[in-house]
Amino acid sequence: MGLFEGQILFGTMCTLVTGVDSDLAKAHMWFNVAASRTTGPQRQKAVHLREEVAEQMTVEQIHEAQKLASNWKAKSLGER
Numbered sequence: 806m807g808l809f810e811g812q813i814l815f816g817t818m819c820t821l822v823t824g825v826d827s828d829l830a831k832a833h834m835w836f837n838v839a840a841s842r843t844t845g846p847q848r849q850k851a852v853h854l855r856e857e858v859a860e861q862m863t864v865e866q867i868h869e870a871q872k873l874a875s876n877w878k879a880k881s882l883g884e885r
Contacts, residue, residue, distance in 0.1 A: 809847055812839035813854065820858060833858045833870035838877055 816835030819828045836855035840848050859867055 829862050830866050830870040834873040837874040
């Protein structure tokens with residue numbers, strides 16, 4: 806399994822948790838990260854999944870997810 810598949814899988818797992826533990830912001834974050842790191846059909850898949858999750862989120866949750874993704878990307882680039 807590659808990095809893209811792992812990010813998609815982790816985002817999907819975050820959407821499957823029900824109740825109070827549901828973490829749509831983290832799912833959105835992982836789909837966002839996956840979309841930003843690839844092109845073509847893989848990017849389209851990640852964007853589609855991110856949009857599906859966003860439909861279930863408030864504006865505040867989306868902003869939090871975008872902040873998480875930005876922080877993850879900055880940390881990832883800093884560790885190289």
